[in-house]
Amino acid sequence: MEIGITTFVETTPDVETGKVTSHAERIREVVEEIVLADQVGLDVFGVGEHHRKDYAASAPAVILAAAASQTSRIRLTSAVTVLSSDDPVRVFQEFATLDAISNGRAEIMAGRGSFIESFPLFGYDLKDYDELYNEKLDLLLKIRESEMITWSGEHRAAIHNRGVYPRPVQHPLPVWIASGGTPQSVARAGVLGLPLVLAIIGGSPLQFAPLVQLYKNAAEQAGHDVSKLTVASHSHGFVGENTESAADKFFPSTQAAMNVLGRERGWGPYTRATFDHARSLEGALYVGDAQTVAEKIIFLRKNVGITRFMLHVPVGSMPHHEVLRAIELLGKEVAPLVRSEIERWEAEEQ
Numbered sequence: 001m002e003i004g005i006t007t008f009v010e011t012t013p014d015v016e017t018g019k020v021t022s023h024a025e026r027i028r029e030v031v032e033e034i035v036l037a038d039q040v041g042l043d044v045f046g047v048g049e050h051h052r053k054d055y056a057a058s059a060p061a062v063i064l065a066a067a068a069s070q071t072s073r074i075r076l077t078s079a080v081t082v083l084s085s086d087d088p089v090r091v092f093q094e095f096a097t098l099d100a101i102s103n104g105r106a107e108i109m110a111g112r113g114s115f116i117e118s119f120p121l122f123g124y125d126l127k128d129y130d131e132l133y134n135e136k137l138d139l140l141l142k143i144r145e146s147e148m149i150t151w152s153g154e155h156r157a158a159i160h161n162r163g164v165y166p167r168p169v170q171h172p173l174p175v176w177i178a179s180g181g182t183p184q185s186v187a188r189a190g191v192l193g194l195p196l197v198l199a200i201i202g203g204s205p206l207q208f209a210p211l212v213q214l215y216k217n218a219a220e221q222a223g224h225d226v227s228k229l230t231v232a233s234h235s236h237g238f239v240g241e242n243t244e245s246a247a248d249k250f251f252p253s254t255q256a257a258m259n260v261l262g263r264e265r266g267w268g269p270y271t272r273a274t275f276d277h278a279r280s281l282e283g284a285l286y287v288g289d290a291q292t293v294a295e296k297i298i299f300l301r302k303n304v305g306i307t308r309f310m311l312h313v314p315v316g317s318m319p320h321h322e323v324l325r326a327i328e329l330l331g332k333e334v335a336p337l338v339r340s341e342i343e344r345w346e347a348e349e350q
Contacts, residue, residue, distance in 0.1 A: 001297075001301060001307060001308070001309070001338055001339055001342045002044055002232075002307065002308040002309070003042055003043055003297070003308075003309050003310075003311075003330065003331075003334070003335045003338060003339075004037065004042045004043050004045055004046065004074070004308070004309075004310045004311070005037050005042060005044075005046070005310060005311055005312075005313065005327060006045075006046040006047070006048060006079040006234050006312045007030055007033070007045075007046070007048065007057075007079075007313070007314075008047075008048040008050055008055050008312075009026055009027060009047060009048075009050075009055055009056040009057035009063070010054060010055055010056075010257065010314065010315075010317055011053075011055065012054045012253070012256065012257060012260070012316050013256075013317065014319075015252040015253055015255075015256050015316070015317075016252070020317075021317065023056040026056045027057070027063055029320045029323075030047065030056075030067075031063065031067045031070070032320075032324070033045075033323060033324060033327055034064070034070075034071060034074065034076070035067060035070045036324055036327050036328065037074055037327050037331060038067075038070075038071035038073060038074040039331075040327065040328050040330075040331025040332050041332070042327070042330065042331045042335065043074065043075060043308070044074060044075040044076075044077060044107075044308065044310065045067070045074055045075070045076060045077070046077045046078065046079025046109065046234070046310055047060035047063050047064055047077075047078060047079060048060065048078070048079045048080060049078060049081055049082050049113070049118075050115055050117070051115070051117040051118045052115065052117050054260075060078045060079070060081070061078070061094040061098050064076040064077075064078075064106070065097070065098050065101050068098060068101040068102035068105070069101060071102070071105075073105075074105065075105045075106075076098060076105050076106055076107070077106070077107035077108065077109055077174075077176070078095075078108055078109050079109050079178075079197075079234060079310070080109040080110065080111035080113065080178040080197075081108055081110055081111065082111065082112070082113035082115075082118050083110040083111065083112070083133060083136050083140065084112050084124070084129060084132040084133040084136060085113070085119050085121070085122045085124050085132070086122075086136070087136075087156070088136045088137075088139040088140035088143060089139075089143065089164055091108065091110075091140060092140060092143045092144060092164055092173070093164065093165070093166070095107075095108050095168070095173060096165075096166050096167060096168040096173060097166060099168035099169045099170055099173060100166060100168070100169060103169060104168075104169035104170045106170070106173065106174075107173075107174040107175075107176065108140075108173065108174065108175045108176065109175075109176040109177075109178045109197055110137055110140065110175055110177060110178060111177075111178030112133050112185075114180060114199075124155075128155060131154065131155065132155055135153040135154060135155055136155075136156070137177075138151075138153070139153065139156070139159075140175065141192070143164050144172045144173045144175060145172060147163050147164065147165075147167060148161055148162070148163050149161070149162055149163070149164055174195070175194055176194060176195045176196065176197050177189035177194050177195070177196050178197045178199070178234075179196065179199070180198075180199050181198055181199065181200075181207075181208060181211055183211065183214060186198075186211045186212075186214050186215045186218075187215065187218040188218075190215040190217065190219035190220075190221075190222065190224070190229075191218050191219070191221075191222045192222075193219055193222065193229075195229065195230040195231070195232070196212075196215050196229075196230075196231050196232070197231075197232040197233070197234060197308075197310075198212075198231070198232070198233050198234070199233075199234050199235075200233045200234065200235045200284050200300075201234070201235060201236055201284055201312075202284050203284060204282045204284070205233070205235075205282065205284055205299075205300050205303070205304055206282060206303055206304065208233075208304050209303060209305065212231055212304055212305045212306075213305075215229070215231065216229060216305075230307045230308060231304075231305055231306050231307055231308070232306065232308035232310060233304075233306045233308070233309055233310065234310045234312055235284055235285070235286055235309070235310070235311065235312060236284070236286070236311075236313070236315050237250075237285055237286030237287050237311045237312065237313060238250035238286075238287050238311075238313050238318075238326050239287075239288070239289070239290060239293050239311075239326045239329040239330050239333075239334055240287075240288070240289060240325075240326065241289065241329075242288075242289050243287075243288035243289045243292050246287050246288050246289060247275070247276070247279060247287050247288070249318070250287050250314075250315075250318075251272060253314055253315060253318050254270070254275065254315040254316055255271075255272075255275065255316075256316050257315050257316035258315070281295070281296060282299075286311055290329055290333035290334045290337065293311075294333075294334045294337035294338050294341070297309045297334070297338050298338055298341050298342065298345075301338075301342055302345065309338075311326075313326050
């Protein structure tokens with residue numbers, strides 16, 4: 001069971017002071033967070049790509065590379081790369097370079113992205129949303145398999161027997177399919193035999209169990225070894241010294257961030273009752289003390305089949321020292337509890 005962190009490097013106003021951390025300062029803070037995650041024994045750190053004022057990470061590979069030379073074992077991944085509006089050649093080159101700096105610890109999470117700012121920014125039409133992703137994923141996978149590429153498509157210039165460099169330390173460079181939970185994307189990951197990451201940020205995580213089974217069925221039918229498949233979750237949460245104080249610290253910034261998105265997307269107001277309901281065992285928020293968060297992660301593994309759990313913290317902007325403390329508690333207290341119980345449970349299953 002791998003355990004790690006994801007962040008979108010948010011730069012929203014502090015809910016108490018109204019202060020907005022500069023992009024430069026927040027990026028430096030995230031590098032510090034990655035270094036700490038490595039030190040406390042976490043397995044993976046992911047940085048998500050966005051192209052708007054309230055997120056500072058438009059170039060995740062650069063941020064991850066800054067941390068790569070200061071870390072030794074933690075895996076470094078995008079979370080996600082918005083592949084539909086990017087160039088697969090450049091994506092591969094950037095992450096192959098990260099793989100060299102980190103000596104084989106780079107990963108790509110390839111997704112469509114739930115935000116659309118990158119499409120007009122880079123000159124793409126949203127009506128081509130599905131075609132862009134399918135075509136660019138095809139090219140990315142061909143590049144990781146072969147040094148010399150011949151390829152043609154509808155939305156990018158053709159490539160005729162050209163090499164793509166540098167080549168990564170890992171072969172193949174890990175590429176995950178990131179999904180919000182649509183059956184089509186889950187099945188695609190299975191057919192391709194690629195690892196799957198699910199954004200489990202609302203409702204009940206139990207609703208994702210049939211999707212994980214669909215993924216495995218599709219992989220098996222395509223001839224892949226199901227025992228080697230890995231499934232990750234990306235879920236909001238915060239670890240504190242005790243459960244109630246953790247909830248009180250995490251709620252204000254979460255509410256502010258979710259209400260901004262809600263106004264953009266037509267959702268209803270995000271209330272404390274909504275938040276508290278999601279903190280229940282079968283809810284999608286992983287907020288509390290180490291024991292509480294560990295129990296929820298174990299529940300997710302046993303009932304959904306998740307093999308990598310990534311805690312997304314913060315949601316909105318929180319004091320940097322509180323985020324660091326949550327990372328420390330996740331690595332030093334939550335992860336050992338989860339790994340010990342999973343080992344015991346799997347031994348009994350055998």
